[in-house]
Amino acid sequence: MPSSPEPGSDAGGPDSIGALAEQAVLGRIVSRLPAVPAAEVGPGDDAAVVASPDGRFVVTTDLMVHGPDFRLAWSRPDDLGWKAAATNLSDVAAMGARPTALVVALAAPADTDVAVLEGIADGLREACAALAPGCGVVGGDLSVSRTLTIAVTAFGDLGSRAPVRRSGARPGDVVAHAGRRGDAARGLALLFARAVDGDDEPDRGRAEALRAAHPDLVEAQLRPRPPVSAGVDAALAGATAMLDVSDGLARDAARIAAASGVGIDFDSAALGAAEGPTVFGAEDHGLLATFPADAAVPDGFDTIGRVTDDAGTVSVDGASIEPVGWDPYEDWNGVTG
Amino acid sequence: MPSSPEPGSDAGGPDSIGALAEQAVLGRIVSRLPAVPAAEVGPGDDAAVVASPDGRFVVTTDLMVHGPDFRLAWSRPDDLGWKAAATNLSDVAAMGARPTALVVALAAPADTDVAVLEGIADGLREACAALAPGCGVVGGDLSVSRTLTIAVTAFGDLGSRAPVRRSGARPGDVVAHAGRRGDAARGLALLFARAVDGDDEPDRGRAEALRAAHPDLVEAQLRPRPPVSAGVDAALAGATAMLDVSDGLARDAARIAAASGVGIDFDSAALGAAEGPTVFGAEDHGLLATFPADAAVPDGFDTIGRVTDDAGTVSVDGASIEPVGWDPYEDWNGVTG
Numbered sequence: 001m002p003s004s005p006e007p008g009s010d011a012g013g014p015d016s017i018g019a020l021a022e023q024a025v026l027g028r029i030v031s032r033l034p035a036v037p038a039a040e041v042g043p044g045d046d047a048a049v050v051a052s053p054d055g056r057f058v059v060t061t062d063l064m065v066h067g068p069d070f071r072l073a074w075s076r077p078d079d080l081g082w083k084a085a086a087t088n089l090s091d092v093a094a095m096g097a098r099p100t101a102l103v104v105a106l107a108a109p110a111d112t113d114v115a116v117l118e119g120i121a122d123g124l125r126e127a128c129a130a131l132a133p134g135c136g137v138v139g140g141d142l143s144v145s146r147t148l149t150i151a152v153t154a155f156g157d158l159g160s161r162a163p164v165r166r167s168g169a170r171p172g173d174v175v176a177h178a179g180r181r182g183d184a185a186r187g188l189a190l191l192f193a194r195a196v197d198g199d200d201e202p203d204r205g206r207a208e209a210l211r212a213a214h215p216d217l218v219e220a221q222l223r224p225r226p227p228v229s230a231g232v233d234a235a236l237a238g239a240t241a242m243l244d245v246s247d248g249l250a251r252d253a254a255r256i257a258a259a260s261g262v263g264i265d266f267d268s269a270a271l272g273a274a275e276g277p278t279v280f281g282a283e284d285h286g287l288l289a290t291f292p293a294d295a296a297v298p299d300g301f302d303t304i305g306r307v308t309d310d311a312g313t314v315s316v317d318g319a320s321i322e323p324v325g326w327d328p329y330e331d332w333n334g335v336t337g
Numbered sequence: 338m339p340s341s342p343e344p345g346s347d348a349g350g351p352d353s354i355g356a357l358a359e360q361a362v363l364g365r366i367v368s369r370l371p372a373v374p375a376a377e378v379g380p381g382d383d384a385a386v387v388a389s390p391d392g393r394f395v396v397t398t399d400l401m402v403h404g405p406d407f408r409l410a411w412s413r414p415d416d417l418g419w420k421a422a423a424t425n426l427s428d429v430a431a432m433g434a435r436p437t438a439l440v441v442a443l444a445a446p447a448d449t450d451v452a453v454l455e456g457i458a459d460g461l462r463e464a465c466a467a468l469a470p471g472c473g474v475v476g477g478d479l480s481v482s483r484t485l486t487i488a489v490t491a492f493g494d495l496g497s498r499a500p501v502r503r504s505g506a507r508p509g510d511v512v513a514h515a516g517r518r519g520d521a522a523r524g525l526a527l528l529f530a531r532a533v534d535g536d537d538e539p540d541r542g543r544a545e546a547l548r549a550a551h552p553d554l555v556e557a558q559l560r561p562r563p564p565v566s567a568g569v570d571a572a573l574a575g576a577t578a579m580l581d582v583s584d585g586l587a588r589d590a591a592r593i594a595a596a597s598g599v600g601i602d603f604d605s606a607a608l609g610a611a612e613g614p615t616v617f618g619a620e621d622h623g624l625l626a627t628f629p630a631d632a633a634v635p636d637g638f639d640t641i642g643r644v645t646d647d648a649g650t651v652s653v654d655g656a657s658i659e660p661v662g663w664d665p666y667e668d669w670n671g672v673t674g
Contacts, residue, residue, distance in 0.1 A: 046431040047397035060384035094383035151488035
């Protein structure tokens with residue numbers, strides 16, 4: 001909806017998106033995104049056309065919103081694009097599918113420099129190249145908004161296999177996990193403790209220094225590397241249930257437990273911990289899967305527990321735990337940074 | 338990213354999304370959305386699985402952002418859901434495809450009453466039922482944001498036909514159009530003129546009175562009814578090029594002209610006007626298509642011009658016109674209402 005005949009009053013500098021026409025901004029972004037093999041029609045028409053040789057496609061969508069999901073003082077633009085792609089690729093992988101393509105809808109304040117959007121495009125490209133080679137951006141939308149928002153929708157192909165759902169775990173299955181356990185939460189705790197100024201406001205300089213000193217933990221939070229190809233490996237190995245661990249092992253195990261009508265019991269020795277970020281930390285985007293007891297658990301997965309018949313429960317070494325975790329509606333304090 | 342251990346300070350009333358857990362909000366929304374025949378796996382897992390019998394799927398994504406795209410004083414929540422669905426369904430139709438499914442990512446301020454989200458869900462459902470029966474919502478995401486944002490991604494099936502692109506128009510083709518011409522812009526002009534208070538701020542009471550007096554024009558803007566099924570009809574009739582008219586006939590004709598290397602000449606007698614909203618008004622979401630001269634233009638399309646060899650031009654009765662239109666980056670004045 002055009003709001004009024006007047007041009008934008010908060011248009012920013014000459015390279016801000018408020019000062020450039022939509023086509024000019026799109027041109028600068030699309031040129032950074034390589035063609036995607038699965039795309040019969042790519043960006044530039046009313047819609048894209050994407051191959052789905054399986055006759056079905058997997059689709060997931062996830063928003064990243066300035067405020068609840070990121071701080072501009074902590075994340076570089078390419079980190080934002082990377083994380084937006086990575087979290088969606090992980091959801092595709094969690095169905096046992098191979099990611100084929102993304103579409104990206106982006107809304108940014110009118111005074112945003114186009115270099116920020118170019119950085120986001122770079123991060124989208126880099127994450128696809130690193131985590132799901134051949135996958136890339138086939139279309140999108142750009143809009144202005146007071147709040148920088150990145151909406152990624154990702155697609156995958158199942159290669160004639162059944163999707164691996166949350167509901168297929170059976171008592172006696174082994175529980176296995178691929179990816180980091182707790183490092184994204186440890187990185188976030190570091191950022192909250194040490195990448196803020198005297199008023200507890202996010203601080204860019206301190207975040208950069210912290211990242212240089214602890215790249216592993218800080219990047220686990222800002223630029224996660226989910227084990228995307230492990231999703232297909234798990235499906236081929238006969239995984240009975242699987243999901244992307246976005247809200248912490250405990251909370252996400254409870255989702256498999258509820259959907260499958262089983263219990264999940266973790267082995268603290270295999271986990272290396274019985275509590276803390278390892279069990280409750282969010283945003284690692286690992287894959288939690290269950291396999292029949294006689295299956296060969298694929299490389300990249302650690303066996304960390306077993307499926308019990310104690311329906312709906314999550315436990316560590318047999319002792320029930322509360323499946324708490326991060327809820328964006330309950331926990332955001334309104335700070336944007 | 339969890340922002341801090343403190344619960345949200347701007348959580349609103351007991352039925353606000355800030356006061357309810359994400360699962361509770363999701364439950365209230367998903368219950369309003371019927372199952373979709375094309376969905377092998379619907380909402381509730383990491384991703385949905387959607388049938389694509391053609392072995393390809395059409396995909397488009399579009400954002401609606403509070404401020405540049407709508408006023409809460411003018412649009413009811415169900416209008417927002419309706420329009421978000423309708424504009425995406427129209428993009429699918431413009432490829433000559435039948436819409437099969439949507440995914441919806443929604444971000445709203447924490448103090449938003451869940452009834453607003455339920456209204457948006459109702460509008461999504463109603464638009465699919467009215468414009469593309471069988472299509473519906475198969476998945477989504479919910480987040481908090483300072484800015485109410487609706488990101489819809491829509492899918493379609495081509496039924497083994499080639500997609501109808503913008504680039505296939507040939508000199509001698511006829512130009513035809515299905516849908517409204519200028520009424521969305523006329524409705525918007527009415528709203529700006531008469532649905533504001535003494536300070537030019539959007540006013541809910543005046544908008545309701547205006548809608549009662551001029552339902553046709555106001556609803557063309559707030560609750561458009563694009564001719565979605567005409568997209569497949571056009572493809573079956575041999576359309577050589579087609580697009581969704583979102584930015585006005587002149588500007589969108591220029592896109593076909595540029596992509597096809599042709600000219601588009603409108604017949605003012607067939608249009609009923611040579612200028613004004615009929616030619617330049619945005620957001621009608623009709624379908625502009627070109628057909629071979631010997632094709633039977635399908636019911637629902639009006640023949641309104643012809644394709645010329647004057648590459649890249651748009652004209653009315655042979656007189657060139659400037660393909661101006663609405664650019665969200667250039668034209669938003671920052672008002673939200």
